[in-house]
Amino acid sequence: MTFREGAGDAGIQSLVSSGLQVADARDFSDQALAVEDAGDAEVLVFPEIGAAVMTGPAAEAHGMTAQSTLTANSPVGSIEPEYFAFADQGTVEAFGTRAPARGADGVSEYLRGFVQAAEVIARDLYNGREQRMAAEEEARALGTTWGLAACEVPPSTRTGAGVKVAVLDTGMDLQHPDFTGRALQFASFVGQPVQDLHSHGTHCIGTACGPKAPPGSTPRYGIAFGSSIFVGKVLSNTGSGTTASVLAGMNWAIANRCEVISMSLGSQSPEQAAYTAAGRAALTNGLLIVAAAGNASAVTGAPANSPTVMSVASVDRTLAPSSFSNFGKVEIAGPGRDVLSSVPRPTRYGTKNGTSMATPHVAGCAALWAQTSSSLRGMNLWRKLQETAKHLPHPASRVGAGLVQAP
Incomplete structure (x- = not known):
């Protein structure tokens, strides 16, 4: 999820207030927060960016998925599925539920790429x-x-x-x-x-x-x-x-x-x-x-x-x-x-x-x-x-x- 510009701290506080286990990069040396260092955290917060990554079960439990409707006063600006990234830049969607876009012939544009x-x-x-x-x-x-x-x-x-x-x-x-x-x-x-x-x-x-x-x-x-x-x-x-x-x-x-x-x-x-x-x-x-x-x-x-x-x-x-x-x-x-x-x-x-x-x-x-x-x-x-x-x-x-x- 990406917080609205200038609403990062409010966004982090809203996650904590929701009872989620949050790992904040600022609590790690040089902000080097890796997934394996987060313990039982359900959310990884990257404050320099104003973004966070939430586990799938936690997102479902709190109604915070890519299909969620966000209110105008929510500190969260958008929620997206997570993707894989590659050195040779092929594409696979990692944990999202959104289906890949398909061309006129029904072939996935992601797969085509x-x-x-x-x-x-x-x-x-x-x-x-x-x-x-x-x-x-x-x-x-x-x-x-x-x-x-x-x-x-x-x-x-x-x-x-x-x-x-x-x-x-x-x-x-x-x-x-x-x-x-x-x-x-x-x-x-x-x-x-x-x-x-x-x-x-x-x-x-x-x-x-x-x-x-x-x-x-x-x-x-x-x-x-x-x-x-x-x-x-x-x-x-x-x-x-x-x-x-x-x-x-x-x-x-x-x-x-x-x-x-x-x-x-x-x-x-x-x-x-x-x-x-x-x-x-x-x-x-x-x-x-x-x-x-x-x-x-x-x-x-x-x-x-x-x-x-x-x-x-x-x-x-x-x-x-x-x-x-x-x-x-x-x-x-x-x-x-x-x-x-x-x-x-x-x-x-x-x-x-x-x-x-x-x-x-x-x-x-x-x-x-x-x-x-x-x-x-x-x-x-x-x-x-x-x-x-x-x-x-x-x-x-x-x-x-x-x-x-x-x-």
Whole structure:
């Protein structure tokens, strides 16, 4: 449930007064409230966002379901079903009772998005080996990945120093040698150690915040190499999570005042009020959330479809929209195909495709811009990224303002 703007405290009090067992993130260190830490609580409250997650039985018992009629004076503004979120952005509704929307042919639009994403992944697996090998060879020859070169990162004198970048994903390989000595803060919201056994999170962190000069012949793949890294594990080692785990990570990143919050995750679900409230809370506090538009060749998914979250599409090395990249609500684009970055040991480096890979390009560049001026925070940072983006000859519904550029 999402409280009406400015009614968060009243909403929390109403839950307590109803006799519900409430776990408030403010009672936990750095507001790192995870579901497994909540004990017998029936409600998890995320005060930075102004939202809460309630168990299904408690919601039914108190008549607080997605079908409930809310009065004008209720501190609760909306109640929604909980969804699963994925690193590869397929969609399943988690605990709600609302049936998925269906198209004219009776096929679930959510299922269609999931199938489309799977087809894209299958094509990439079939065609990707030679492309990835070529990309890695090219990167070594250039000394930097094609994505960083396209975003004009190598000439930039900025490092991201003094800027906190939160990456909410599958965690990180905390002992990856490329990050030795870096300032790391981390928390898990999925009942598993932060250590990344999936690789998606480590890859995204590498692009956004990886080193300027990796060892040996490895090309530069990281952007804001001087930033402080906040690792929020909101997706499990299978690459999935729920609204509760994602909101918990967002609340934690906002409470820690991370100037840039990168989310390469989502689902082909409708706009969710809780995500919109989280984006609004971030902007109000001078922070910026950037999120992947999705990989289903369909309309932008959540949370990127919220008006308060910057949606990132993917472009290929020709700077054309990637075939898998979602469209519609798109603010900006980043390199998302054949992206080389860090992955967990022993492999250490790998190439991936997706709007998930485009998003940390934007997050890293955002950190560089944030370093240039203390006034570039929140919505001002959002506008700066769009104003300085490289114009592309494609519809704004596919690439937004264009390709993100470093200062």
